[in-house]
Amino acid sequence: MxxxxxxxxxxxxxxxxxxxxxxxxxxxxxxxxxxxxxxxxxxxxxxxxxxxxxxxxxxxxxxxxxxxxxxxxxxxxxxxxxxxxxxxxxxxxxxxxxxxxxxxxxxxxxxxxxxxxxxxxxxxxxxxxxxxxxxxxxxxxxxxxxxxxxxxxxxxxxxxxxxxxxxxxPTNTLLPGMKIGKNRWTGAEWYLLSWRSPADPSPGSYRYVTDGDEALPENVVLDGNGTEVYRTGVWNGRRFNGVPEMASFADMFSFQLTVSPGEVTYGYVAKAGAPFSRVVVTDDGVVRRLVWDAATRAWKTFFQAPGDSCDSYAKCGAFGLCDSNAGATSICRCVKGFSPASPAEWSMREYSGGCRRDVALDCSTDGFAVLRGVKLPDTRNASVDMGVKLDECRARCVANCSCVAYAAADLSGGGCIMWTKPFVDLRFIDNGQDIYQRLAKSETGNLT
Incomplete structure (x- = not known):
């Protein structure tokens, strides 16, 4: 006892x-x-x-x-x-x-x-x-x-x-070990849905989803009408193409992109010793990666998107190129071989009408010009083949008179993305990738 x-x-x-x-x-x-x-x-x-x-x-x-x-x-x-x-x-x-x-x-x-x-x-x-x-x-x-x-x-x-x-x-937050995406067998989806306001957790207007029907998934923010307002860019084997910041906190987190017959999902895992973290979609449609700083007892923002005007989806329209480092009046320009479809609208800083080709193509004599350091355009109107290298990708684009551009799918030069329709949401970005666009031979004289 x-x-x-x-x-x-x-x-x-x-x-x-x-x-x-x-x-x-x-x-x-x-x-x-x-x-x-x-x-x-x-x-x-x-x-x-x-x-x-x-x-x-x-x-x-x-x-x-x-x-x-x-x-x-x-x-x-x-x-x-x-x-x-x-x-x-x-x-x-x-x-x-x-x-x-x-x-x-x-x-x-x-x-x-x-x-x-x-x-x-x-x-x-x-x-x-x-x-x-x-x-x-x-x-x-x-x-x-x-x-x-x-x-x-x-x-x-x-x-x-x-x-x-x-x-x-999930509600509005992604934690280590969680995932967003889609179960291809059942149709079930996991996504973040914003709060209505900072003081009201009822369902808001913005969703953060993994768009996973293609071979190269990406994360996108959709508004209450289902309209895309931001995209991360496609997965390039290490990170999302349009989020170079991911490399700066790769020592804390492992990013997991799963593409299989059963599911297409994205998540991340905290490495040993990593601080608390969360990815949140806010009531105004901003995605933030927040990391807890124990020294200051505060959440630090490691990434935020949209981060500038060029992050707005399709800001410069078809065949437009966005440059956040350009002056406020020239943030958009057309890619080589194109001019504004409506110069009057562009003069009023309305760029959504995009650009049109200056010289008609001739399939047998066309060449390609490389545009370096970009966030690759939206791939929903593109074809993807992860089984070929860049040289074969170029050959396929040359042989297809409808092909307007091609690019490697991952950072190692593997995989092939081919665009056969006008592409959108192209922008300069740090540590971006290369895209090869089709042009008439007469426009530069020395095309690749």
């Missing part, structure tokens, strides 16, 4: 120490939470609940799940979310009930024996639920666990397979 008493006494001290360590954390990250938050665990067992004021904390303390009110909100709407525990601005990366805010602090999260998470209001009405297609026998006595990755995962008893996980239902 004395030994049991001693063990109980030691266990009591451990719990008290955990409570003391976590209380300051709660004070930082749970805006609007009642002071009497008492539940600290990474697991929610079936039949139990998390009430407003209680939290789940991942084993290493990296992430917290609980109820919150957005900073700056004018009403006391309550949401169930997961946020970075270290962040004093309560950086929420996932919200369960973004479509159905609670009006008071009576909300409760519970888990059924079938492995379904239910968010209930004070009257017992379900305002949000997860889902599972697993057979009942596999989900008896299920448990939900908040991991140090920020992922909330539901497992059945004795099952190593996740019945449901929050990473499959």
């Amino acid at each position: 004395r030994e049991m008493s001693t063990l109980s006494h030691q266990h009591h001290h451990v719990l008290v120490l955990q409570l003391i360590l976590l209380l300051p954390l709660l004070h930082l990250v749970v805006p609007g939470t009642p002071a009497a938050a008492v539940k600290f665990s990474d697991v929610l067992a079936s039949g139990r609940n998390v009430s407003d004021g209680d939290v789940l904390v991942s084993p290493g303390g990296s992430f917290t799940l609980g109820f919150f009110s957005p900073a700056g909100a004018t009403t006391r709407r309550r949401y169930l979310g997961i946020w970075f525990s270290v962040s004093p601005d309560a950086a929420v990366h996932w919200v369960a009930n973004r479509d159905h805010a609670l009006n008071d602090t009576s909300g409760t999260l519970t888990l059924t024996d079938a492995g379904v998470l239910l968010l209930l209001d004070g009257s017992g009405k379900v305002v949000w639920s997860s889902s599972t297609t697993a057979p009942p026998s596999a989900t008896t006595s299920a448990a939900a666990r908040l991991l140090d990755s920020g992922n909330l995962v539901v497992h059945g008893q004795g099952s190593g397979t996740a019945l449901w996980q929050s990473f499959d239902y």
